[in-house]
Amino acid sequence: MPDGSELQRHDPLDGLEDVPHTGESVTSEGLLVEPQADDFAHAHAAPKDASWYKHAVFYEVLVRAFADSNGDGTGDLRGLAGKLDYLQWLGVDCLWLPPFYASPLRDGGYDISDFRAVLPEFGTVDDFVHLLEEAHKRNIRVITDLVLNHTSDQHPWFQASRSDPEGPYGDFYVWSDDDSAYSDARIIFVDTESSNWTYDPVRGQFFWHRFFSHQPDLNYENPAVQEAMIDVLRFWLDLGIDGFRLDAVPYLFEEEGTSSENLPRTHEYLKKCRKVVDDEYPGRVLLAEANQWPSDVVEYFGDPSVGGDECHMAFHFPLMPRIFMAVRRESRFPISEILQQTPDIPDKAQWGIFLRNHDELTLEMVTDEERDYMYSEYAKDPRMKANIGIRRRLAPLLDNDRNQLELFTAMLLSLPGSPVLYYGDEIGMGDNIWLGDRDAVRTPMQWSPDRNAGFSSCTPGRIYLPVIMDPTYGYEAINVESQQDSPASLLNWTRRMIQVRKEHIAFAEGDFVDLGGSNPSVLAYQRTYERPDGGRDTVLCVNNLSRFPQPVELDLSAFQGLVPSELTGGVRFPEIGELPYLLTLPGHGFYWFELCHSDDNDPR
Amino acid sequence: MSSTPWMDVVLQALPDWLATRRWFAGKDRPIDAVQALETTVLVDGDPALVHLVVEVRQGDRRDVYQLLVGARRAQAPDVPAAAVIEVDDGVTMYEASGDADLTSELLGLLAREATIGDVSFRLEPDVVLDAGLRGRPITSEQSNTSLVFGSQYILKLFRRLSPGLNKDLVLHRALRDAGCQHIAQPLGSIAGRFDGQETTLGMVQQFFPDAADGWAMATTSVRDLMADPGTAPEEHGGDFSGEARRLGQAVAHVHADLARALGTADVGPDELAGKVRTMTARLDAVAADVPQLAPHVPGIRAALERVRELPTPLRSQYVHGDLHLGQVLRTVGGWTVIDFEGEPAAPLEERAALRSPLRDVAGMLRSFDYAAHQLLVGQPDDVQALTYGALNWAQVNRDAFCEGYASVSDLGDPREHAVLLTALELDKAVYEVGYEHANRPDWLEVPLSSIARIVEGVA
The missing domain is CATH 2.60.40.1180 (Golgi alpha-mannosidase II)
Structure with missing residues (x-):
């Protein structure tokens, strides 16, 4: 789901001048010249294992927050590559990186202005290939977010589309003379958007957007768009990436008289993407981000008779709030119920499960009155409302209670699905609720009691967000270095449990x-x-x-x-x-x- | 192994043995004689299984019980020692409900709808049983014996028999036919003949291995609240009110289905007066035994008398009859109501009678009170904060239950029928006073304090 935070406004071309990027030049037919995979080195593939994602432990890490290699106060791809030994020691099998593409950063990087360039402050495409190479050496895979549904309005495609309706990009977005079409589609960001249509004075038409008005939806009716996006997949897969978390997949197509969500043609397109992966890049995976009920999400695994032919994985969203609720209630029923109502999934499919991630926990699914009565009933229970709309890390959510931290982690590692850890939760990092929006849970990783928690050598004032400094969760008390030295630490306990999990395939499959x-x-x-x-x-x-x-x-x-x-x-x-x-x-x-x-x- | 010689030995040993059984209702007086009414060999050989119906005479009281007697020569079965009735001439005779080798035969007899002598095993329409599962008795029961087969079925053997079809079976069938979602489906039954009538001996039902009973659920919530006294019940993590609301809905659905399937009747002024007399008589009887009840008697009597003035006719119907938190199961699919026998201690006529559905509501409301206060029993006096928390918990969940009930029932909100509901709650609380006085004096304060609050609220 797109991210509402606006870290900084960037000119999307800032820092890209010296590296290959889309729109450097234009062909005589008006086509933008885009960087090709062969312009870069390719990483060696990870060791072969067709079902690796079914037994992998995933680790979500924000490039910005993990390690700063060049002392500019912001984490980067080289910094992350330098911490791979730690992640291997911990037992992580796959890194999930939220978007690191070129972006004006009006939506946390989910507003992509160039699918084939890296956000300059994170490094370059070459740096990413370096990360892949080093990760694969350690049998760690890397997947990243890819937004198929829309681009930033700064993307050269959109700039070309608005200024040259008759050109090759004129039909890349959903344009209309008025704002009346597809009126049955709900507005997702009701707080900031009043319509799914926005008027563009340059082109003199309205464009369609399911999310922010600075994120125009791509027009999947246009075969050229379908091909262009598959070429984006190929670009990164050629470099050696192990898969994509496909963001906001239910919205690719629109259709009059429908909610324009989960449409059959959206599924058809995903099948097309899957076929490209299976035929050309076996062993790589697609993970669907569809914040919907499990009974709807299973559609994104595709046809069960062939073991699934759309996404390999999908997040199980409702399980996580129910784990919290069950422990609050001291009752197993919230968990038992949601698992009982989770349909079987195809042979080659796997759920992704998590306790916390970079987003806040949403109640989107618990208030839909159309669902099974139990779901709606639970929304009436006061605790569900009070405590689940949260922007906190695991440790503060559980009052830093070691017993509960262990219980939650044990359930994460043993319930059905591949577990996704959120960076820092393995040491019980805290949050900083005084930071705006979702930044509370995006503070620098705490490596040591040294300056800037060992995250960066910059002067503290330059750091992208202040490190946590309170007496309970501050970096002097909570950091990787001291926990590695302490056999009883949460970090060593977590590592041990991950090892135990790997000794038994039953936990995974x-x-x-x-x-x-x-x-x-x-x-x-x-x-x-x-x-x-x-x-x-x-x-x-x-x-x-x-x-x-x-x-x-x-x-x-x-x-x-x-x-x-x-x-x-x-x-x-x-x-x-x-x-x-x-x-x-x-x-x-x-x-x-x-x-x-x-x-x-x-x-x- | 022929059964005749050792059956006599069993009958001679029974008077002493029966008195040690939990389900035996006549422990308060000596047994004069035990006589076999029916002896049916269900499994012949070694081990053998005999179904025995005995009449127990205690003064002028005659009660009929059924027993499952096992006999083995070679090796004593691996069952709790207390189940042995007698050992004679190398044969151990024992209560067989714990012997899975023998009880699995019962399931087989049911699956093939066998008839042996007067004992017939029948399946409900369109039911196919998976035979060959081993049974184990559940340990928590008071008045009957139930066996669970392979987490799929539960067979309840009624210990004390009354001639005719058992109300539990009749109501389950009616609710099944009405499509009720809040029961364990009846799958089959065992019948014998007694006093010339076909008589229900047992019933097999769907078993819910995932179920937790309402009492365990509610007391979990109370325990959580007591650990943080001062938190409002609806604010604390273990809040039960969502469950209580759904429970109210489930009970209302059961009542509506019973009314639809078996009809309702009107209660006129004479019958109503009779019910008031019954309740008043119970009050007088308990008050005579329990001096602590005395200060409340005038208040209770007045509240009961007010029922006479209710506009008639009132509606009556088949109800559960002994509804409390221990008679409801929380399953992954929602709440299920079990055990429609009615209060086992009540006379048969009373159990069979049509009653106000508010009787069940009152029973459940009393149960919320019990759940809220049970952790306070035996605590030092310095528990004011806890008492306050308990009262609050009970109030929040009683209200939630009534709201849930009202959202389904055409009777509306039970609290709007305050005169009748109050009288029924007081009647139940008076019964509790008598029970606690006789069995658990430490608990006497629980119903007494409730009575004080109710009477004060009415006055």
């Missing part, structure tokens, strides 16, 4: 069975993966959502004779019998077990 149980505060589930050879990997996860110690009796009779072995310490619990299996958990405690055969007869 196992099916999910909610075990219920008589205690409403205990969420227990089993994940079972059946290997091609018929063997099984079964893990059992038991989570106490209450702050108080709880007992739970679980019906594990299907596993009679097996022995639960706790995964972090290897302690064997009593053998499972026919009667309900009794466990007791401390407040906000959890267990991960694997189910083993009894070793009573093993030599010892």
Whole structure:
């Protein structure tokens, strides 16, 4: 979803003068000359693994916020590349970078003014190839956001389109003589926009935009636009990128008399993109950002009979607020319900799940009265409204309670889907609510107790956002260096849990069975993966959502004779019998077990 | 293994053994005699399973119970020791509901709709049972014995038998036919003959392995509130009012479906006066036993008397009859109401009678009060903040329940029927006073303080 923040106004050409960029020159037919992949070095591919995304641990990192290599106060691609050893040590498999393209930055970089150039303060395309090369050496993949639906109004395509309606770009955007068409499409940013149409005095016509009026929608009716955007995919895929998170996918096409969302032709186009990826770049992935109900989002995985032929992954949006709600309520039902109503997904598809990301948590999905009554019922529960519209990091949301941080992380790593960590949450970073808008959760990564938290060597006044300095979450107390040295730190704990997760494919690809149980505060589930050879990997996860110690009796009779072995310490619990299996958990405690055969007869 | 020789041994041992059973209702007086009415061998051999219907005589009281008796020669079964009835001549005779080898046979008999002697196993229309699952008894029950088969089915065996079809089965069938979404679907039943009538011995239903009962849900919320006294109930994280509202809706749907399926009746002034007399008689009886009730008696009596002045006719219908938070299950699909037998201790006529649906509402409102106060029992006196929190919690959730009920029911908001609702709540609270006085004196204050508040509110 586009981002409402306006960090700084940029002239989109500032800093691009000396690097290849779109519109440097124009051909005699009026076509803009665009940089080609062959103008740059290409990164070596990551090790082959067709289903890597199904068992990867993702890490969302803002280039601006991670590490500053040149001392200008802003993080950059070279700085990020210099921290790959840390990310490999942590166990990260794939980086997700929000957009780093050339942009006037009126929408946090989601307003792209050149799909083939890097925002100068982050570096160059060559720097990105360097990052890819270094990441792939460490078996880390990199995906980034790509906005298919629209561009910045500063994009040379739009500039050409508005000034030369008859030229090759005249039909690249959705133009109309009046503002009456597609009136059934809702306005998404109701706070700032009064219409999906804006008048352009240059061309003397209205242009269509589902988001901000400085972000005109591309006209997908035009085959040239469809091809141009696929060429953008090819540009980055040729350089070696491992995939894209496709931003705001439901809105590509418009159709009179519909909501102009999730239209069949939008799906057709995604199938086309997928075919390009499968045919030309096997092993790369598309991840859909569609902030919709799981039952609608599954459409973006495509045809289940062929294992899915649109996006490989999609975010599961409603799960996250329900994890928070379930722990607040000390009740497993908010989680159990949403998972029960999540449809099966195609064989080659995978959910992405997260606790926090760079956006605020939206209630968009909990207020839609057209949905199942349960969804709308929950919106009436006061806590849902009060505490979910939040712009905070995980640690402050959980009152910096280590037990809850561990419980939430354990659920993130064990519920169905590939987990996405948000940079800094692995050390329990805080936020700065005094910063405007969503910047509260975008402060510099805290590497050490040194100046600027080790993020940058610049004078502190130059830094893009001040580092966190309060006594609880400040960089002197919370930083990577000190936590790496402390075996009991949240960072080392998180790393250990990621390792444990990787030892069991059931966490990644196992099916999910909610075990219920008589205690409403205990969420227990089993994940079972059946290997091609018929063997099984079964893990059992038991989570106490209450702050108080709880007992739970679980019906594990299907596993009679097996022995639960706790995964972090290897302690064997009593053998499972026919009667309900009794466990007791401390407040906000959890267990991960694997189910083993009894070793009573093993030599010892 | 022929059953006859050892059945006599069982019958001789039963008087002592019965008195130790949780479901045996006659623990308050000695057993004069136990006589077998029916003996049906369900499984012959070793082990053997015998269905036994016995009549227990205690003075002028005659009650009929059913038993499942197992017998094994080779090896004692792996069941709790208390279930053994007698060991004789190398044969162990025992209560068989814990013996999965034998109880799985019951499911098989149901699946193939067997008839053995007078005992017949029947499925509901269009039901196919997955036989071969092993059963285990659930441990929390008081008056019946239920077996869960493989997380799919639950078989309830009614312990104390009354001739005829059991109300639980009748109402479940009616609700199923009405398409009610808030019940566990009835799948089959076991019937025998007793006093010349076909009599329900058991009922098998859909089991919800994901369910948590309403009492556990509500007390979780209360516990959370008590940990932060001073927070308003609707502001605290464990707020239950959304659940209470949905629960009110579920109960209203059940009432509407029962009325539609089985009809309603009008209660005229004479019948109404009779009900007031019944309630007043209960008040007098409890007051005679419990001196602490005395100061409230005039207030309660006045509130009950006010019911006589209600404009008639009032509507009556089949209701649950013993509704409280322990009789509702929260499943992933929403709230489910279980156990439509009515109050087990009440006489049969009273359980079978049509009643005001407000009787169920009153039961649930009382239950919210209990849930709110249960953590205070046994606490030192210095609990003012907690008491305040408990009252607040009860009020918020009682209101939410009534709002939910009103949003569905054509009866409207139960609180608008204040005279009747108050009388029914007081009647229930008086019953609770009697129960707590006899069983849990520490808890007596819970219904007594409620009565004080209700009477004060009315006055």
